[in-house]
Amino acid sequence: MDEQVKQKLLEADQLAAKGEVDNAIAAYEAIITMDPRNAEAFTKLAGFYETKGLKDKAAEKYLFLADAYYDSRLYKGALKYYQKVIELNPEALEARIKAAEIYVVQDMEREAKIEYLVISELCLKNNDLARAEEFCKKSIGLKSIEAHYLLGQVYYTKEMWSEAANEFGELLRFKPNHSQALYHLAMADFKAHKIPEAIATCEKVLKANPGDVMIRQVLASAFLQKGDQAEAMREYLGCADQLMQVGKLDDAGEIYQKIFAFAPNDLEARNRAAALYEKSGNTAAAVKEYMFIAELYGKGKLDTDKQRAREALQKVLAIDPGSKEAMEKLSQMGVDVSAPPPARLPVEEKPAPAAAGPAEPEPEAPAPAPAPVKEVTAAKAPAKEKEEEHVAVSDAKLLELDSEELSIMADNHMKQGFFEKALEIFRILKKREPRNPVINKKMHEIYRLIDLQVEEVSDRTAPRVGAAAGEEVAADKKAGRSRISYL
Numbered sequence: 001m002d003e004q005v006k007q008k009l010l011e012a013d014q015l016a017a018k019g020e021v022d023n024a025i026a027a028y029e030a031i032i033t034m035d036p037r038n039a040e041a042f043t044k045l046a047g048f049y050e051t052k053g054l055k056d057k058a059a060e061k062y063l064f065l066a067d068a069y070y071d072s073r074l075y076k077g078a079l080k081y082y083q084k085v086i087e088l089n090p091e092a093l094e095a096r097i098k099a100a101e102i103y104v105v106q107d108m109e110r111e112a113k114i115e116y117l118v119i120s121e122l123c124l125k126n127n128d129l130a131r132a133e134e135f136c137k138k139s140i141g142l143k144s145i146e147a148h149y150l151l152g153q154v155y156y157t158k159e160m161w162s163e164a165a166n167e168f169g170e171l172l173r174f175k176p177n178h179s180q181a182l183y184h185l186a187m188a189d190f191k192a193h194k195i196p197e198a199i200a201t202c203e204k205v206l207k208a209n210p211g212d213v214m215i216r217q218v219l220a221s222a223f224l225q226k227g228d229q230a231e232a233m234r235e236y237l238g239c240a241d242q243l244m245q246v247g248k249l250d251d252a253g254e255i256y257q258k259i260f261a262f263a264p265n266d267l268e269a270r271n272r273a274a275a276l277y278e279k280s281g282n283t284a285a286a287v288k289e290y291m292f293i294a295e296l297y298g299k300g301k302l303d304t305d306k307q308r309a310r311e312a313l314q315k316v317l318a319i320d321p322g323s324k325e326a327m328e329k330l331s332q333m334g335v336d337v338s339a340p341p342p343a344r345l346p347v348e349e350k351p352a353p354a355a356a357g358p359a360e361p362e363p364e365a366p367a368p369a370p371a372p373v374k375e376v377t378a379a380k381a382p383a384k385e386k387e388e389e390h391v392a393v394s395d396a397k398l399l400e401l402d403s404e405e406l407s408i409m410a411d412n413h414m415k416q417g418f419f420e421k422a423l424e425i426f427r428i429l430k431k432r433e434p435r436n437p438v439i440n441k442k443m444h445e446i447y448r449l450i451d452l453q454v455e456e457v458s459d460r461t462a463p464r465v466g467a468a469a470g471e472e473v474a475a476d477k478k479a480g481r482s483r484i485s486y487l
Contacts, residue, residue, distance in 0.1 A: 136150050
């Protein structure tokens with residue numbers, strides 16, 4: 001270091017000691033211009049930027065230091081600074097990749113496995129499927145179970161249905177009640193035209209969670225593709241009723257449109273749809289539906305058919321007293337339309353049909369991830385972005401809670417050992433606050449705890465490789481130590 005740089009460093013340090021932070025920052029930046037590899041200036045700048053809350057600038061300086069240590073093969077120092085970068089910017093992909101490589105070099109397999117898993121999620125989020133697949137396989141190579149789910153999602157996005165089903169199936173060997181894996185397995189089988197397998201998986205999901213409307217839609221579509229319209233109708237009507245019960249009237253209306261695509265003259269569905277439109281205040285749709293119902297009943301030859309046609313037309317007048325079409329049809333039937341229209345009766349709501357299979361839920365089924373998928377009939381494929389937002393109706397209220405309430409709920413799940421439930425809630429929070437370091441840190445911890453659970457199960461059956469090594473691992477697990485603690 002030449003004398004001029006030393007003098008500038010001394011001056012910058014004096015400014016910092018006086019509390020003249022902005023002037024000190026300018027001085028350290030000037031030093032970097034003179035000496036682009038001055039580690040002391042980079043370190044001081046990173047600290048000042050972090051203190052001022054300028055996270056991007058601080059991360060940039062820490063990354064320079066980390067890369068310098070990494071290139072010199074000083075991995076302990078490099079890892080310290082990569083972790084600072086990740087703390088400031090949890091989505092700093094290159095810093096995470098380098099940190100994972102250091103873990104591998106240092107034989108810190110658990111940390112490497114978890115880091116590769118996080119990297120895979122980031123790549124998948126950015127639609128970088130090639131890198132997502134690469135890092136999923138690296139994590140699987142280190143015996144990650146959860147990575148099979150992410151790799152399944154990669155294949156699912158690439159429409160490689162058989163490969164996706166294989167990965168979801170591999171995860172389900174270890175976690176048979178993983179709701180998201182079950183859902184995507186059913187979807188993959190459905191899209192691969194493996195209808196019996198899709199139906200079996202849907203029924204398994206509904207056994208654990210009868211309120212899962214989205215998987216019930218998949219089941220209805222599978223029955224329809226199988227040619228069993230009666231079962232498809234039963235499941236679709238059940239979906240519509242469940243959606244109405246939680247106030248999702250527009251979604252229920254879409255279900256009826258799916259029904260009308262294959263059963264346009266089904267009067268039960270038409271009457272339910274009309275009642276739905278009336279309840280939601282969509283008077284134009286309700287009038288149109290009741291007019292169509294009157295037309296269908298009018299084609300019947302029984303007196304009861306004629307009576308029901310009149311009742312449908314009277315409902316039209318109750319909604320729209322000035323409907324000339326309804327009055328003309330009633331006049332043709334001999335009804336005095338000059339009399340006041342009948343009072344509107346409350347809409348009768350029929351209970352939802354029972355879900356397929358036993359309805360007793362298995363204990364502690366994991367909560368599904370946020371954001372529902374709109375399944376379709378056989379005639380139309382669903383949009384991918386909707387499929388990735390699958391949320392069971394029974395858990396839809398999670399999305400209505402504020403972040404503080406969700407955070408408290410997730411922390412409680414962690415304390416009780418329900419790590420997957422906590423992880424699903426933190427994923428909702430991460431979508432709201434993607435750069436919140438607390439959320440990312442807790443997700444990282446959950447991955448570690450889930451991994452410990454899987455390892456404890458595996459250790460009961462896996463042969464021991466070296467008594468000394470086994471004792472060291474057991475001691476670490478018992479004490480809850482991580483091999484990263486030396487930093």
